[in-house]
Amino acid sequence: MNLVEAKQHVALKVISIEAGGRAQRAQRHMGMGRGAHRMSRHAMPRHMGSRRGLRIQKRLGDMGIREGTIIRKVSQQAFRGPIVVEIGRMRLAIGPFMATAIKVEELE
Amino acid sequence: MIRKILLMGNPNVGKSAIFTRLTSVRVIVSNYPGTTVEFTKGSIRLDGKKVEVIDAPGTYTLDPDSPAEKVAANLLKENDPKETVVVNIVDSTNLERNLNLTLELLSAGFPTIVVLNFWDETAHKGITIDVDRLGNLLNVKVITTVGITGKGIKELKENLNNAKPSDFNVPKEQRWNTIGNIVEEIQTVKHHHHTFLQGLEEASTHPVAGFPIALIVLFVSFYVIRFIGEGLIGWVFEPLFNNLWAPVLMKISTLLTHSGFWHNILIGNLVNGEIDFFQSFGILSTGLYIPIGAVLPYIFSFYLILSLLEDIGYLPRLAILLDRLMHQIGIHGMGFIPMLLGLGCNVPGALATRIMETRKERFISGTVMAIAVPCMAQIAMIFGLLGKYGFRGFAPLFGTLFIVWFVLGKIMAKFVRGESPEIFTEIPPYRFPYFTSLFKKVWMRVQWFLKEALPFVLLGVLLVNLLYTLGVIDFLSRIFGPGLSKILGLPPAAIAALLIGFLRKDVAVGMLAPLGLSMGQLVTASVVLTMYFPCVATFVVLTKELGFWDMLKSAIIMVVSAFFVGWILNLIY
Known part of the structure; x- marks a missing residue:
């Protein structure tokens, strides 16, 4: 289950962070522009996907989210808007596509 | 010989309040050469000598993602560790995330003082931190402050001259594990009830009520x-x-x-x-x-x-x-x-x-x-x-x-x-402004x-x-x-x-x-x-x-x- 699908106000454990599956569709939003996206369809989708994944991992890591971190989903805006999560006492707004890359499991 | 004091820290850790407390009234806003992100300069007197104080833009890491963070990282690169003291301001209610930058700063080899700001809030939030233990672990002076009331600022000023570089240095891959261990050792958190301000916080990002x-x-x-x-x-x-x-x-x-x-x-x-x-x-x-x-x-x-x-x-x-x-x-x-x-x-x-x-x-x-x-x-x-x-x-x-x-x-x-990337930003808790x-x-x-x-x-x-x-x-x-x-x-x-x-x-x-x-x-x-x-x-x-x-x-x-x-x-x- 990824962060978009997860329940709100429940302790969630991050299992992995990877830009695969639905998150790959998000390349355009995660950093690949429309033009580049079109190009990547012919040239290097898989390669770009993994590089995206690394960048997501780094940015989340800088904020303290990595495998094993316990987080809590606080709110989610309508129409696939940003998601607010709580890590310790910090709150973070994460876009929906980055959130799909965060795989979690519910605790308790 | 100290010539410069660099205030570094994550965004929203109360750096400006500390800066305002430290420096005299005259403050200059200047643009960083080449780029245009603002940082603020002021000065204080240390042993009768004028020392420049720089309030660097908030950053989570010295390995920057945005131009604003680059400014902070470059400020560090440009200054001489022999003449510069780094004051690392840390949100003490958010120790784990803040320590990432702290460890990066310590590896940089500057004389450093770690400041645990918002110290008064730890009590409300049921957090206790063993400050001496933290100082011993990191081999660096740790001071607790409350920027808004000015508590701890005097102690910070007195210690600026004695700041020493720390020999604490962990490889990048082990950093988060080390942080986890440190936090486990020095911090205990009691469960606490939601306050009115937190209720307001939830409401203002609620998809309907917001x-x-x-x-x-x-x-x-x-x-x-x-x-x-x-x-x-x-x-x-x-x-x-x-x-x-x-x-x-x-x-x-x-x-x-x-x-x-x-x-x-x-x-x-x-x-x-x-x-x-x-x-x-x-x-x-x-x-x-x-x-x-x-x-x-x-x-x-x-x-x-x-x-x-x-x-x-x-x-x-x-x-x-x-x-x-x-x-x-x-x-x-x-x-x-x-x-x-x-x-x-x-x-x-x-x-x-x-x-x-x-x-x-x-x-x-x-x-x-x-x-x-x-x-x-x-x-x-x-x-x-x-x-x-x-x-x-x-x-x-x-x-x-x-x-x-x-x-x-x-x-x-x-x-x-x-x-067109997505939004990715920290949301600070509501705070009463420091007037x-x-x-x-x-x-x-x-x-x-x-x-x-x-x-x-x-x-x-x-x-x-x-x-x-x-x-x-x-x-x-x-x-x-x-x-x-x-x-x-x-x-x-x-x-x-x-x-x-x-x-x-x-x-x-x-x-x-x-x-x-x-x-x-x-x-x-x-x-x-x-x-x-x-x-x-x-x-x-x-x-x-x-x-x-x-x-x-x-x-x-x-x-x-x-x-x-x-x-x-x-x-x-």
Whole structure:
């Protein structure tokens, strides 16, 4: 289950962070522009996907989210808007596509 | 020998409050060479010697993701570890995340002091931290402070001289594990109940309740801005100008025999034998009245409210609510910050495009901001002119600008090449603002306005008079006037306002006053003036931000869309 699908106000454990599956569709939003996206369809989708994944991992890591971190989903805006999560006492707004890359499991 | 003190830390850890506490009253805001993210410099006395204190932009890591974070990282690279002390400010209610930067800083080899700020909040939140233990583990001096009350600042000052580099150095891969171990060892957290403030925090990002709250906040803000602005004008500045300054000017006018070259330059035209601060257009009359009498009150009230919202921590929440709307124009929620700052003055708005990560986002946000967001100076003058029509006058003006903002943004989102990343930002807890540092910020912004705007306004008014006297304006009106009246439905004399608009938009709006325009013409002229080109100060900064070629593209978009929209407005009215 990824962060978009997860329940709100429940302790969630991050299992992995990877830009695969639905998150790959998000390349355009995660950093690949429309033009580049079109190009990547012919040239290097898989390669770009993994590089995206690394960048997501780094940015989340800088904020303290990595495998094993316990987080809590606080709110989610309508129409696939940003998601607010709580890590310790910090709150973070994460876009929906980055959130799909965060795989979690519910605790308790 | 300490020469410099660098305050480093994550965003929203109360660095500015500590900075304000540490330094003397005189503070200089400067732009970082090459880039334009602001950092603040001040100084303190240590053992009778003056030492520079630099408040670096907040960053999560020394391995930066955005240009603003790059500034912080470069500040560290450029300074000599022998002469610089790093004061690492840490949010003690958020130890785990903050320690990442702390460990990076310790590896950099500077003499370092770690400051645990917001120490009073740990008690409310049920957190206990073993400070001595933390100091021993990291081999560095750790001090607890409360920036708002000034607790711990004295101890910090006393320890600056004894700061030593730490030998604590962990490889990058093990950093988070180490942090986990440290936090486990020194910190205990008790469960605590939700407070009222936390309830409010949840509500203001709630997908449903958030919107009415945002509407109320924005409505109240604009109401208060207008109330303070008009109040200051009506009760302070107008009486001052009318009762004290006007008689002085009349004396000078009499001395100059009410006519002649110098009278025109200094006093301008008398309207019915008296000075009209909107219409006379002399350097001493309108030239002083526009920046001080009409615009300054609004600048002050705008920045007061903006700084308040900033310090409370509401803006990132607004960014989340607006994220979907902003994505329509190809930028994420934080992109509304340049727009909001642009409402005060387009120059800081253009500077704020820096917080966006990609070229595409910076191009779109810079361009739509310069086109569709009028600055407070211009708005104040428009209020002066259109005020008598009330809502009937303002609605078509701001409505048109909003439609232009949206449509142009939508088009650019489609056609500008490049990346549009998602929102990714920390949301600080609500905090009561620290008023000393709030007023310092407002004062710095007002001062900045006076320093930047006053010379340009005076120059603009002087130029207007010279161009009229030399017949340049008549000449240009004769050449461009007919076309202008045909497309925009404005009298040929309005060309002068468009010319001066490049220098100062508020002066340009002031030049419309004596033309006796109808409401429709005033709306059209105001819209075209806002859109067709940024003022020279914004133009320079935006060129620096976007680069020459992107600015050229942006400028073409501005001119074309301005005259197109002006033409449509002319057809409607």
